[in-house]
Amino acid sequence: MADEEIALSDKEFDRIRDRIYQIAGISLGEAKRVLVASRLAKIVRAKNLDSFDSYVDFLDRRASDKDKQVFVNALTTNLTRFYREDHHFDHLVGYVGQLVTNPRHKSSNGRPRLRIWSAGCSTGQEPYTIAMALMQKFPQLKGWDFRILATDVDTDVIAKAALGIYPAGELEGLSREQAAVFEKMPDGNVRVPVALRNLMTFKPLNLMGDWPLKGPFDAIFCRNVTIYFDRPTQTRVFERFGELLPDGAYLYIGHSENMRSASLGFSLEGKTIYRRNVQERMRAAR
Numbered sequence: 001m002a003d004e005e006i007a008l009s010d011k012e013f014d015r016i017r018d019r020i021y022q023i024a025g026i027s028l029g030e031a032k033r034v035l036v037a038s039r040l041a042k043i044v045r046a047k048n049l050d051s052f053d054s055y056v057d058f059l060d061r062r063a064s065d066k067d068k069q070v071f072v073n074a075l076t077t078n079l080t081r082f083y084r085e086d087h088h089f090d091h092l093v094g095y096v097g098q099l100v101t102n103p104r105h106k107s108s109n110g111r112p113r114l115r116i117w118s119a120g121c122s123t124g125q126e127p128y129t130i131a132m133a134l135m136q137k138f139p140q141l142k143g144w145d146f147r148i149l150a151t152d153v154d155t156d157v158i159a160k161a162a163l164g165i166y167p168a169g170e171l172e173g174l175s176r177e178q179a180a181v182f183e184k185m186p187d188g189n190v191r192v193p194v195a196l197r198n199l200m201t202f203k204p205l206n207l208m209g210d211w212p213l214k215g216p217f218d219a220i221f222c223r224n225v226t227i228y229f230d231r232p233t234q235t236r237v238f239e240r241f242g243e244l245l246p247d248g249a250y251l252y253i254g255h256s257e258n259m260r261s262a263s264l265g266f267s268l269e270g271k272t273i274y275r276r277n278v279q280e281r282m283r284a285a286r
Ligand SMILES: C[S@@+](CC[C@H](N)C(=O)[O-])C[C@H]1O[C@@H](n2cnc3c(N)ncnc32)[C@H](O)[C@@H]1O
Pocket: 023, 024, 025, 026, 076, 077, 078, 079, 080, 081, 084, 119, 120, 121, 122, 123, 126, 151, 152, 153, 154, 157, 205, 206, 207, 208, 222, 223, 224, 225, 228, 254
């Protein structure tokens, strides 16, 4: 049976939309209908089910956590690339430059501490770009307690990200200096060097669920993720980010995203760059 032979009715599409919204906060618009049908048809056939309705019944009644994860992984959009929206990395380098001379925190062993979270990191290009941009500019960070937490709801992309292996074509558009960081592999792929991979902690994490992680963070990148959420969901996520960011720390969001910064305790500092500023929230509340 070919994928398109399984018809997706309005009611079935609504049920699927409801389930992915409940699990991952993702709001699927009408425009995603064909994509949803083609991605899920493969799973429906693999499960020997005869319709999308029976697949949703299966998800509701019998599915294991693994089955539910397969459903989520099938419906995420993972587009990303190295140095995407590169003005963010220029800004980050300027900001971390200030921290390098005047560290905000020390860890228990006395080393200066730097923590960055890439939330919705997809296949890893974003957190690795953070690492490359900072380590190229500030080699002294080698002596720091510097970690990058990289999380995503999609377990497939997290597994790929942790490997740090990419087709060489991913380096197109990078400067010679940026591309030179990667190691060439015998099979033609390229790999992020181990020194940069060692800065990373990759973990599955659903922004709709608990966040079992330790703040505070000096910066959070959550770019091109909340675009899939509705307004109330976005606001809740931004508020929770705020709780993990001390005054003066930064939140970077995607080029087509925005937030009502003042009421959430941030001030807009550049294109899609928000500085944590608790005073703003008090001013906005007056
Ligand atoms: C378009 S990619 C963005 C990747 C990267 N941040 C960038 O800007 O290049 C969006 C990512 O958000 C993830 N995502 C969607 N809903 C999520 C949720 N509820 N919790 C965590 N990640 C989520 C998707 O799995 C996907 O990998």
